[in-house]
Amino acid sequence: LALSVPEVQHHLNRRRPGQSQLTTPRTEADEIELLSGVYQGVTTGAPIAFLLRNRDARPSDYDSLAHSFRPGHADLTYALKYQHRDPTGGGRSSARATAPWVAAGAIARQFLAKQFPSFQCLAWVSQVESLAMPTDAYPETEAEVEASPTRCPHPETAQRMETLIGQAANEGDTLGAVVSGRIAGLPPGLGEPLFGKLHAQLGHALLSINACKGFEVGSGFGGATRKGSQHNDPLSFSDGRFAHVKNDAGGVLGGISTGAPVTFRCAFKPVSTLRLPQQTVDQAGNPITLQARGRHDPCVAPRAVPIVEAMACLVVADLALAQRASAPLLPL
Amino acid sequence: LALSVPEVQHHLNRRRPGQSQLTTPRTEADEIELLSGVYQGVTTGAPIAFLLRNRDARPSDYDSLAHSFRPGHADLTYALKYQHRDPTGGGRSSARATAPWVAAGAIARQFLAKQFPSFQCLAWVSQVESLAMPTDAYPETEAEVEASPTRCPHPETAQRMETLIGQAANEGDTLGAVVSGRIAGLPPGLGEPLFGKLHAQLGHALLSINACKGFEVGSGFGGATRKGSQHNDPLSFSDGRFAHVKNDAGGVLGGISTGAPVTFRCAFKPVSTLRLPQQTVDQAGNPITLQARGRHDPCVAPRAVPIVEAMACLVVADLALAQRASAPLLPL
């Protein structure tokens, strides 16, 4: 694969903090250093190793937290699991750990674009708190998503979201949100039939993103309120190909891609770190009031967009490779 | 492990068809035959192999389907993926393939009950179409779930669900539903921090169940509509142990169990096979009207309950074993 490193950097830049008023002012260059796997611009078949060094870690921001367990954070569960604490920023439960996922996803995306000429993977913010864009709308291009710092492609909703997030930021509070996604241009046949279903692997990958508490494919929880006679997508046939008349299935039947776009939604809880005071206990169990001084996002969703896309690309790239092993073997 | 085969059979019986008016009249004894791994009633450490033979397969029910692609089914995607069709019932995309999962889950449950004395894993039908039981209610015992053929533990809602499902059955239609679950008695520390988060593995397992289109943990999609100051679960400390004052996290922080019950919900689409006529195309692409004659459930949710429990038990048993490898090594 002829690998474009600037394209990888482009997606890293979309994720990194300090992009707008809506995100944490912390700055991390997130410049990628390739260590192996690429020679003269082409992948060699060796693992692609790369390094993203922390530049702007300010451990002092975390001093006051070193002896407390922040509500909604993994501080307590890490301490109980590992019997050990590393209170500095950039730890494993930090959103910073998603930066390498974005880089890896950007490589997978280039692989997929080469394999499937009409491949496209886009995510966007479709809801902040209770403010949602129309459910049947979706962006055609990345530019539509990037047009607003909210990464909501529906201009009117985007503007109202911006106001909403700004208010929460002023109050020292944070907001939950929904990120929607759409993977187009996939061939039918991707996904395993029992474990490893396309949407189950996608669910695992997306639920791995910090703060993601829910995942649905196609009609999802809405489909639970429907009748079979409304929900089933009838088949049609033209030009020698089968297709579905509508896509409530979300591009997956029996865990296997149909060829229609794979559509999904991810629920993100509000960011746990607040500037508002919170009651909790310290490591000794004494009640304390916690008030964050660190630099944190009022709403995780805009920066989650490139992470969602990256994870989705990684999943379908894996499935495409697995499917290739099953296809008729060609002369080596 | 001293293995109770009757307990395994008990859960198989909960899943098998023909249990009530609400389920398909097909009958499968689903009697388990143990092939290996148990000697004198105790597991030996060898893999536990077992066999559940199909007794009541009626391939003739499927004759009319052999040359068509049923809407909402995996017929088309299997044909495209494997370039090959096996149209008889009991195929891999049949719900029958979940019977061995239920048996495996019942074994995992016995392992967990021995490890964690207060372990309990219950699932139940919390919603059918738009009819939902109160969100804060949950059953204390399996008996409460089994009291109604709907497997809804809220008697008043259960009765209305029964009517609703009966109506759909009469109309030849089917209904979507939500199954909720609750795993109590787990220790803190289960789950991996990046990939393999407890709720991500649970999501993968539950989205693997036929017709499951969505998964959420704790507040889930509801959490996306909240503020951080409302959503965070404050910590408390008493009797030498940390706990959370409430459980919007659903028992998981950073992908690792907190010690609070793990709560989750699964969305099931309406069953795709209808007695109502449906427009679709046959394998040659000609428009046809399809009308199922097979024996199928009007709502998958009641029979999905033991499957959801089984998958949940398998996931947490795996995580408990993995965690044991990480704990301080003891003299062998």
Added chain:
Amino acid sequence: LALSVPEVQHHLNRRRPGQSQLTTPRTEADEIELLSGVYQGVTTGAPIAFLLRNRDARPSDYDSLAHSFRPGHADLTYALKYQHRDPTGGGRSSARATAPWVAAGAIARQFLAKQFPSFQCLAWVSQVESLAMPTDAYPETEAEVEASPTRCPHPETAQRMETLIGQAANEGDTLGAVVSGRIAGLPPGLGEPLFGKLHAQLGHALLSINACKGFEVGSGFGGATRKGSQHNDPLSFSDGRFAHVKNDAGGVLGGISTGAPVTFRCAFKPVSTLRLPQQTVDQAGNPITLQARGRHDPCVAPRAVPIVEAMACLVVADLALAQRASAPLLPL
């Protein structure tokens, strides 16, 4: 894949006991019952499950052993590992556990034969105790191997081996042996470069066979006594293809197949169960004299031949599938 079940049965018959004077008189039909994965004679893509039931298990043969640890056997290590004993025959450390490997290998062989038209995998007994056939000789066909009950394809050596094994049987003793193998017709490029090298995976698979204590590829331990100027295989080029002038590498360089035949040898220790009296201790630690009454082979090597072939076929089939995933992706 159009699967020939009689071909699978053929290899199971080569492995099963009771074939000749040289093997145990125990009889096991080893008849294969296919459970899944094949429809109308063609594999469907679903896992191929099959069953080989034990028919001639005589637990009474093992009564005297139930309370002792047989020298050279896994009795003690299983008891220490699992804290539990299952003394009946057909346990996991019995050679009977290799029967399903032979069936699986026979399926892999059919896959390979279809992919690579000149594919051939043969093993044979090249040495019994210190009696070895010429090192540069190898069989061209399975028939040459099957011509003698010793499965040594060198008639003169085979006859002397037969005498040697007969003597040991009469004395109640057993003999070690070497089984050699040759996989021809593989394309270059199979095998992973660091872990998962072709010969490392082959070594793992063959060292998994009961009583196998050593594995070497190409020149092996003999190569350790050589100089680089003698050992290197020079390259040639003709008809547009690269080849090696000789094959001390054994068909593998850097863990990857060269296209030349993969040649290897496996050392088998003498069978541990003897009719000769042996000093050991019982489970209570008391000294006892042990004298086997069971039906056992005086030399494991003739029956090991189909097992060695099966494991070799499984390894290269895996590698062929893995390589296919890496090759240029074709339109699905």
Added chain:
Amino acid sequence: LALSVPEVQHHLNRRRPGQSQLTTPRTEADEIELLSGVYQGVTTGAPIAFLLRNRDARPSDYDSLAHSFRPGHADLTYALKYQHRDPTGGGRSSARATAPWVAAGAIARQFLAKQFPSFQCLAWVSQVESLAMPTDAYPETEAEVEASPTRCPHPETAQRMETLIGQAANEGDTLGAVVSGRIAGLPPGLGEPLFGKLHAQLGHALLSINACKGFEVGSGFGGATRKGSQHNDPLSFSDGRFAHVKNDAGGVLGGISTGAPVTFRCAFKPVSTLRLPQQTVDQAGNPITLQARGRHDPCVAPRAVPIVEAMACLVVADLALAQRASAPLLPL
């Protein structure tokens, strides 16, 4: 685990080139830079990432090789597998790729030493070309191995080996060798019963080392020449523990550790890169004479010793963790 980085560096220094007259004069500091997984000297449970940068890569040494396929090297098989060449030193088939294995093994060794107080893993050069030290001798300490640049712990043999290797170096030739190993202080019960046998995993790991062409455990190929009545290791019982009177099994029965030392031997072919002229063909297929100018070892065995130890430590550390998951679960 309290991790000693100097101990890791110690083993890296044992592997790196330029240590004596017997090894390549290339110099690589091989200084380890820890990137993650250790905080205040203690492992955190996060993956331990480290970096060993190439300092002394001289691509010009490889210029003449860029268009030829060196006999005995992986040049051809990499080119055929990946359809792509990266001719510079430090490639994946270079012995340099074993440096991170040595670092990882040194970490595993510290883990094992903490778990099993009498744990010891030693390797040594037991044979060069046909010159072998006595088979029943083995070193008690690392110091005995390090006493000679040959890493043969038998002083008289070591001196003769040194002469032999020096001669080969003068002639521009290279020599094959055998490295022996011994892992003491392991508990019984490590290793899986079918696939994943202790010696099969060890074989896989050691056959992964560059130039290793053979592996044997215990009596190995010598055991193939023995009778069962000589080969079986009788059991004894004293002080409440079972033991074996001798150890021809090499510390493994049925793939599971017995508690006796695990003994093994690895065959290394002579280094393929020679200063002597060799006939081969270039990438276009034209006959050429190849004469290496690079800096290479006349015998790989002395530097292979720390690599063999590292791989052995990694395998038994994995098995110890796996066994821990199977042991009775303790309160978390």
